[in-house]
Amino acid sequence: MxxxxxxxxxxxxxxxxxxxxxxxxxRYGAAAHAQEACLCTPVAFDLSxxxxxxxxxxxxxxxxxxxxxxxxxxxTVLDLGSGSGKNAFICAQxxxxxxxxxxxxxxxxxxxxxxxxxxxxxxxxxxxxVRFVEGAIEALEAPQVDGSPLIxxxxxxxxxxxxxxxxxxxxxRKNLLANIxxxxxxxxxxxxxxxxCDKPVPLALQQDPELWSGCISGAWQEEAFLQDFRALGFxxxxxxxxxxxxxxxxxxxxxxxxxxxxxxxxx
Numbered sequence: 001m002x003x004x005x006x007x008x009x010x011x012x013x014x015x016x017x018x019x020x021x022x023x024x025x026x027r028y029g030a031a032a033h034a035q036e037a038c039l040c041t042p043v044a045f046d047l048s049x050x051x052x053x054x055x056x057x058x059x060x061x062x063x064x065x066x067x068x069x070x071x072x073x074x075x076t077v078l079d080l081g082s083g084s085g086k087n088a089f090i091c092a093q094x095x096x097x098x099x100x101x102x103x104x105x106x107x108x109x110x111x112x113x114x115x116x117x118x119x120x121x122x123x124x125x126x127x128x129x130v131r132f133v134e135g136a137i138e139a140l141e142a143p144q145v146d147g148s149p150l151i152x153x154x155x156x157x158x159x160x161x162x163x164x165x166x167x168x169x170x171x172x173r174k175n176l177l178a179n180i181x182x183x184x185x186x187x188x189x190x191x192x193x194x195x196x197c198d199k200p201v202p203l204a205l206q207q208d209p210e211l212w213s214g215c216i217s218g219a220w221q222e223e224a225f226l227q228d229f230r231a232l233g234f235x236x237x238x239x240x241x242x243x244x245x246x247x248x249x250x251x252x253x254x255x256x257x258x259x260x261x262x263x264x265x266x267x
Contacts, residue, residue, distance in 0.1 A: 052124035061086035063162035064257040065193025081164030085114030097127040138176035166218040186267035196222040234262035
């Protein structure tokens with residue numbers, strides 16, 4: 001194993017009753033208050049885009065790539081698992097006042113951090129175009145008070161996420177993928193940074209709360225990640241970024257950071 005950061009916990013193997021969602025909630029809730037070095041991989045962002053963002057937001061951001069490079073002026077952006085809000089606030093500057101960013105996260109502590117920073121960022125950049133909503137990224141169809149889904153059909157130009165999709169329980173991934181397809185407009189785009197692996201992850205590692213919440217044991221296999229998005233109808237699906245060296249090696253399984261991109265055909 002290449003690092004002691006995310007070594008299997010003593011209670012992991014054999015922890016059949018592990019609530020993976022609870023493990024993620026607890027770890028990221030704590031990480032909203034104190035920076036944790038073990039969550040995902042360090043990424044260099046354009047420093048000029050960080051100046052408008054409060055320091056605590058930048059320090060509490062956890063990702064493994066920079067999917068914000070694929071947004072365009074005027075886009076409506078959906079940031080899945082928006083966390084502290086850093087990626088959303090970067091997108092806010094790239095899309096301009098004509099665009100909009102919706103960040104979705106289920107972690108209350110992270111949402112509070114992002115929402116408190118939103119008016120600060122708006123004042124610094126001169127416009128407000130970001131909102132954060134509470135919800136599970138695998139349940140974007142969840143009905144709201146008025147009966148409408150959390151995120152409307154065909155309302156988004158580009159879906160982003162940063163080291164988040166692999167935190168979703170495998171049983172919910174079919175719905176996660178279907179929702180990504182549903183909310184995108186014709187010609188809609190995808191930019192997903194995440195951790196992938198070169199071999200199947202054994203059940204014992206999947207049941208380890210530290211490895212799961214640390215973006216490791218829930219990783220898609222590298223080729224399967226591409227195929228799952230191709231099966232949704234995305235075109236030009238590829239890895240725009242792929243780390244040469246593994247980020248972690250656990251029981252001879254290599255885990256590395258990638259950024260997957262793709263685009264839906266125009267109707």
